[in-house]
Amino acid sequence: MGKVLVFAEQTNGKLKRSSIELLQAAAKSGNTVAAVVFGSHAGDVTAAAGHNGANEVHVVKDASLDSYNPELFTANIAAIIEKVQPSIILASASSTGKDLFPRVAARLGAGVASDCTELNISGDSVTATKPMYSGKCFAKANFENTNLKIVLMRANQLPVAAADTSKSANVVEQAVVKPDLKTLIKEIVKGTSEKLDLTEANIIVSGGRGLKEAANFKMLNDLADVLGATVGASRAVVDAGWVGHGMQVGQTGKTVAPSLYIAVGISGAIQHLAGMSGSKVIVAINNDPNAPIFQKATYGIVGDAFEIVPKLTEEFKKALHH
């Protein structure tokens, strides 16, 4: 058996769900599990990391690591890897994970498989499955010529069991490494939305050209608020400037995999269907019964979105808050 290193992400001292998924998957593999946490809140999550399967937690409690800097993070993760000597690294395919680990892989001569949806660990070998062409097909990533295999998993793909509070981890404090930096993070502008990113959302309500104008997205926001969902959009409405590109689902947008995807006024171009086809349950609301979206949908409503969506919002309110 080898060692699996999990790059654990936290927000305000709370482990992200995606990191808990990875810790539990690593623990299940029978390997020794080492978690690594960065930042001034790193110490706050050591207990939670232990409860979810970490045998040891390496913390670098330095405020310089509170915000992501590729060069600084690469140097620090490389230093930890050298000490821990893992054969497998698991991290989230988050904006940090996706930016950081290819650089780490290049520094250490390792392979990296990004944005994976299935994980298979056997001893110190690992394979992963990932969507290609934004979900038009899937392929298995096999590592070769590398002792260090890095898998970046998309959120919400692995099961999460209840934390086991009887378990704990050894906490190892690691000193921060401070290389000369050529990158300076000048400012972080917070997003307007407190909602989960599309790639992490469990429920997505998405709108297309059938909504007729930008102002009608309010109807979707109301529905999303009731469901605790994130709002997405088709390329057509992003290109029309109704909403930002961060909301686009599809081959030139985000590939998503929520439990529930509600497509409102989206006809379903092949590029959009690719991006959302990984959703577990798909609801399509469209007035055109021949819209391609109905070929991928689990449930379909042929009708006027302006009538149905407000009714749906009311029904969900009743069902969820009775």
Next chain:
Amino acid sequence: MKIFVCIKQVPDTETKIKITPDQNGIDTAGIKWVLNPYDEYAVEEAVKLRDANPGSQVWVLSVGPKARVVESLRTALAMGSDEAIVVNAENLDNYSTAKALAEVIKAEGGAKVIFSGKLAIDDNASSVSQMLAEFLNVPHTTVVSKFAFNGENVVVERDVEGGAKEVVQMMTPAVVAANKGLNMPRYASLPGIMKAKKKVIKEIEFSSLNIPASDIKVKYTNFALPAEKPAVKIIAGDASAQAAELVKLLRDEAKVL
């Protein structure tokens, strides 16, 4: 100054994917190949940067089977790039591709700014830019939707989760991976297309770069199409009845609420 743009040729987004019988790839018969959509933003930004800095040159670079990849290089030339290089190779992974890009850029005397797309829409890996930056020992920023150059440093805006943005300053040389929203890529003009046709594209054989076979770290196999979905269940009735029925199905049948 020299500006490099690293591009990839990918199947058009309209492509319906078919898997080869050995399941180790996709059937490329009949595929229309295009310049990766995110790379169009990279080319546009490079050309704008060149135009704002007299005496500069845009070099566009791609790794892949030269017979078809030259077409995407010509697209980039028609958009205004000055020079083009193809590294003739097949079946590389991201690691060895990034290594090849780095070797060529070094051999050509380096670059002040290196652009690419934030990801290629074929393997969706978003990793080559970061690897390239590491191999060149220069800083990088990915998912960039705003770019400025002040003669010495670049300042970019990076899109992160939940609509947040980071403002990042990098010393040059630097690698910048473009997101949608960075600019509006121009259409190639007819004179541009004619000029691009006449350009000589420099050809380099991957084998001449002395990159060992062990620099291929990941191989993709077992390609499969997504599982077929059962036929859609259409919900009938007036709007109120449809809404009530849908909520009931989501709760009791699909159990996603």
